[in-house]
Amino acid sequence: MNRYVVGVAGVAGVAVLAVGWLCGIFFMALATLLLLLALGGGYLAYRQYTLKFPASHASGGARSEGSTPSNSTRTSTKRTAEDSQSLARQMLDQGRYSLLLRPQIAQSIPPKFLQQAQDLLDEEMTLVPGGETILGRGVSTSTETPEYLDGRVVQVEGFYLDRYQVTNEQFHRFVEGGGYEQISLWDPEIVPALLEFVDQTGEPGPRFWMNGKYAHGQGKHPVVGVCWYEAAAYARWVGKRLPTDPEWVKSGSWPVPLPGARPIQRKFPWGDAFDQNRCNLWGCGRGATVPVDQFQDGMSVGGAHQLIGNVWEWTSSRFGAWQSGSTPLVLDASMRSLRGGAFDTYFETQSTCDFQSGDKAIARKRNVGFRCAIGICDLIPDESMQAEEAPAQVESYEELAEVTS
Structure with missing residues (x-):
């Protein structure tokens, strides 16, 4: 549903409601009011959907399993990887290599940093x-x-x-x-x-x-x-x-x-x-x-x-x-x-x-x-x-x- 269509329909509905009320056509005014409420509710639902699923809205519908991740998803994944590498470098510089080799942490550390940690363990x-x-x-x-x-x-x-x-x-x-x-x-x-x-x-x-x-x-x-x-x-x-x-x-x-x-x-x-x-x-x-x-x-x-x-x-x-x-x-x-x-x-x-x-x-x-x-x-x-x-x-x-x- 396009928000511009909702806007035009809303303006027309208000005009019809005013004319109906002035002409004493009560039932026409009541029907128009119900139509406005329905359109308003539809628009609110539409906005909530687009805010919750922006990637799906941008592509015109829900993304299938095989589709390419959105730019925001790729950016988030890249940032997480960079943060993990930065943390690993800092811990190696501080001599905290044994922390990287603990099972709870090792699973989230890139292999090259794990190898550096293992080399330091063998050396120190x-x-x-x-x-x-x-x-x-x-x-x-x-x-x-x-x-x-x-x-x-x-x-x-x-x-x-x-x-x-x-x-x-x-x-x-x-x-x-x-x-x-x-x-x-x-x-x-x-x-x-x-x-x-x-x-x-x-x-x-x-x-x-x-x-x-x-x-x-x-x-x-x-x-x-x-x-x-x-x-x-x-x-x-x-x-x-x-x-x-x-x-x-x-x-x-x-x-x-x-x-x-x-x-x-x-x-x-x-x-x-x-x-x-x-x-x-x-x-x-x-x-x-x-x-x-x-x-x-x-x-x-x-x-x-x-x-x-x-x-x-x-x-x-x-x-x-x-x-x-x-x-x-x-x-x-x-x-x-x-x-x-x-x-x-x-x-x-x-x-x-x-x-x-x-x-x-x-x-x-x-x-x-x-x-x-x-x-x-x-x-x-x-x-x-x-x-x-x-x-x-x-x-x-x-x-x-x-x-x-």
């Missing part, structure tokens, strides 16, 4: 295969007679671990990205205290920064002065998490399974003999942090750097959670586990893969940092990567040297 993280590891070994001095602890055998699922400790440069992206303002990233119990997590000038950020920035030349050094909650929030922001104690120990000691026996694992990532030239501890004489890619001779079998030395590392576990049952620890529930030793750690016995220290979750110290992890099951399968082989089984202790060399 090391794959630690699943298997058994031993926690809580050592000598207990909690009694008058020292007691050797065999530890507990714990099963660990396969996971990825950061090759390096999180740096100032990486954490600065989190600060610039509004990480301290995104409440969903933080554990609920610490939200009221977020305003206290500031640097020396009162800006949101690690304790020893100034004006929201790290010291010049410290970009590749591990971030310090962050509490456990700050480390956990950063990990969520990049799509990862803090490693558990068993995961951290397994990545450093790299256990070798023995048939029918407990696995054999290293005291240090490089072996059983302490070597101060392989790590940044007190004996090295540095007296401060160093870039996270130094001391390459001290990396683990899987390729993780500085698991021992430079800075202590927060884990997701509570302090004492994996200690021997014969010497239980009764501690404040706010204590969290620390692993690996730092630049100011004096005793080598406190820098083994199995040694556990701890501190309050809100502690922000200059010798404590962290690295992140993510489970294999949390990511989309990498079709280009061959299935990981299980750790080699050895039949005797003589074969151990060949397997681990």
Whole structure:
């Protein structure tokens, strides 16, 4: 129905109504009034239809299934694709590649960006295969007679671990990205205290920064002065998490399974003999942090750097959670586990893969940092990567040297 036809009919109807009324022809006037109402209702329906289905109106009727989408539809689809690519680029630039590889997000990301994310994952993280590891070994001095602890055998699922400790440069992206303002990233119990997590000038950020920035030349050094909650929030922001104690120990000691026996694992990532030239501890004489890619001779079998030395590392576990049952620890529930030793750690016995220290979750110290992890099951399968082989089984202790060399 054309709106101009409706208009002409309306004018004619009004004229006829006036003439009819003046001539006293009541029934003619009534009929004309009903005609006007009908035409008006038809026009309103017509307008509603054209507003709701503009593409169909423009083509003179409803579009068939095989017809070409309208310009507005194509524009909307193109804009959605561009927005998705822009978001993917931003997340890659921020180092949040693992978020793109999560199944919930990967389905809406173009394949080329998924491949870039997978390449970054392989470059920045090391794959630690699943298997058994031993926690809580050592000598207990909690009694008058020292007691050797065999530890507990714990099963660990396969996971990825950061090759390096999180740096100032990486954490600065989190600060610039509004990480301290995104409440969903933080554990609920610490939200009221977020305003206290500031640097020396009162800006949101690690304790020893100034004006929201790290010291010049410290970009590749591990971030310090962050509490456990700050480390956990950063990990969520990049799509990862803090490693558990068993995961951290397994990545450093790299256990070798023995048939029918407990696995054999290293005291240090490089072996059983302490070597101060392989790590940044007190004996090295540095007296401060160093870039996270130094001391390459001290990396683990899987390729993780500085698991021992430079800075202590927060884990997701509570302090004492994996200690021997014969010497239980009764501690404040706010204590969290620390692993690996730092630049100011004096005793080598406190820098083994199995040694556990701890501190309050809100502690922000200059010798404590962290690295992140993510489970294999949390990511989309990498079709280009061959299935990981299980750790080699050895039949005797003589074969151990060949397997681990």
